Amino acid sequence: MNLKEYALIVAGGKGTRMKTKLPKQFLALSGLPVLMHTINAFYRYNANTEVILVLPEDDFQLWEELCVKHNFKKNIKLQKGGDSRFQSVKNGLSLIEGEGLVAIHDGVRPLVSEDIIGASYRLAAVHDSAVAAVRLKESIRMTDQDNTKAMDRSRFRLIQTPQTFKTALIKQAYEGKEDASLTDDASVAERAGHVISLFEGSYENIKITTPEDLVVAKALMDDRSKT
Known part of the structure; x- marks a missing residue:
């Protein structure tokens, strides 16, 4: 069965660690706002992926001004974010009806590859x-x-996005009570009793949160353009 594929992109960040008034998802990266690269x-x-973009109202x-400026004409469903990431994701999920797969992704991870996106849908x-x-x-x-104690690093993983789920599963998980200790969608699904399957991401799939990250992202993007 071919399941409909959704992308729920959450972009509620501020410019605090960037030391800028402009939210980090709107900062320029190789000629476009970071968020547009992600989308x-x-x-x-x-091209048939249904994109839901969650932004602070x-x-x-x-966002609309930037779309006009950059002639960015994508058929995107815009949804108002909440006071927390949990609430923002829940708001975005409310726009999804019926069965499908939803990739929940950070708006400030613009270097995610098509291979990783595709793998996330296939495996989910x-x-x-x-x-x-x-x-x-x-x-x-x-x-x-x-005290400090050495740990076996082979037992640990750094978690990225996309985090992709069958829509019914993740919507049901987000019906639970919000808990500040649940820092990502996998944690929310796990609390609801679901087993979380990991797959190999990429070190290039960085999350832009500091000025240094923006420099690295530009270098990686420039390198990709040469290949």
């Missing part, structure tokens, strides 16, 4: 969930107030 990645994967006008269709993750490169230690 374009899903359309490059499949205060950013709607700015089989396993109900598919969460991008990468192995740790450096040694890690666990700390408490008085």
